[in-house]
Amino acid sequence: MNIAYAYWRTGLALLALIVTACLPAVTSSYYLLGVLTTAFYLAVYAMSWDLLFGYAGEVNFGPTFLIGLSAYAAGLCNTFLGWPVWVCIPIGTAAAMLGGLALVGPALRLKGPYFGLVTLVAVLLLGHAITIFSGYTGGEIGLALRDILTLSSTGNFYYALGLMAITAVVLRIVVRSPLGLILEASGQDSVATEALGFSVIKFKVLAFMLSALFSGLAGAMTVFYFGTASPGTVVVVAVTVQIIIATIIGGRRSIIGSILGAVFLVVAGEFLRPLGELSTTAVSILALLVLVFAPNGFISVFGRRGAR
Numbered sequence: 001m002n003i004a005y006a007y008w009r010t011g012l013a014l015l016a017l018i019v020t021a022c023l024p025a026v027t028s029s030y031y032l033l034g035v036l037t038t039a040f041y042l043a044v045y046a047m048s049w050d051l052l053f054g055y056a057g058e059v060n061f062g063p064t065f066l067i068g069l070s071a072y073a074a075g076l077c078n079t080f081l082g083w084p085v086w087v088c089i090p091i092g093t094a095a096a097m098l099g100g101l102a103l104v105g106p107a108l109r110l111k112g113p114y115f116g117l118v119t120l121v122a123v124l125l126l127g128h129a130i131t132i133f134s135g136y137t138g139g140e141i142g143l144a145l146r147d148i149l150t151l152s153s154t155g156n157f158y159y160a161l162g163l164m165a166i167t168a169v170v171l172r173i174v175v176r177s178p179l180g181l182i183l184e185a186s187g188q189d190s191v192a193t194e195a196l197g198f199s200v201i202k203f204k205v206l207a208f209m210l211s212a213l214f215s216g217l218a219g220a221m222t223v224f225y226f227g228t229a230s231p232g233t234v235v236v237v238a239v240t241v242q243i244i245i246a247t248i249i250g251g252r253r254s255i256i257g258s259i260l261g262a263v264f265l266v267v268a269g270e271f272l273r274p275l276g277e278l279s280t281t282a283v284s285i286l287a288l289l290v291l292v293f294a295p296n297g298f299i300s301v302f303g304r305r306g307a308r
Helices: 003-021 030-055 063-080 085-107 114-132 153-175 178-188 190-195 200-226 237-250 255-271 278-293 298-302
Strands: none
Touching: 003 153, 030 063, 030 153, 030 178, 030 200, 030 237, 030 255, 063 085, 063 114, 063 200, 063 237, 085 114, 085 200, 114 237, 153 178, 153 200, 153 255, 178 190, 178 200, 190 200, 237 255, 237 278, 237 298, 255 278, 255 298
């Protein structure tokens, strides 16, 4: 990669981060800050999901399994044990990583679409478990938490922005490291990668656990942002579809693309909300148009060199 271009891209990303961080100082719109806060959490989900899909070539239909485990583990500790937020969040993150480890070992031994089906079934089973143990989880109504991150819209905005920035930096370092190169090679030709002496499953497990770390952290913080854990916000397949669409329209194998896709998806959904039930259809049509006219996603506007 051209060094001058790399510096230009890094500078542009830093400028965008600084401008975004200054938004609370130039706007008093709590609504705008709330929309962007939601978009930032979705961006973390999308970046985490793309690590396995974009680089390792594994289609994971179960990101909400990890998010849901974290959200409910953190929520239950807060509601029933009375533990503070900053204790519950690491516990939720650990639950996502442990659940991910239990899922990914057997699942990665399957080939083709079977890995995706296993992860999808895991989401469905978690949803059923939430319903069965509704006395503790609140079922479809949701679990009300005792605490929240903060009452300040600005504070919530900076928590989400900070997590998104940290996730982007860490994942960028990972995808440009030997781990990222091996993942990309295994996604293109796993047989050849194994022949070179690399354990494909081992590296994919590492990628899955890193994805679980950030997905779980964002999931736990999200429920303390909303003040409730419910299947409709952290478990349902519709949330998985949002994550996938955000990643694809932003640009596969792209940290910046995942952020752009998430922000577009959330902001477009809010902008079209007056259409009522048609808003989802309208957003889907917009996403389809992006895929038709820019198959490589928004990041293709900056050239494929910006993919990472």
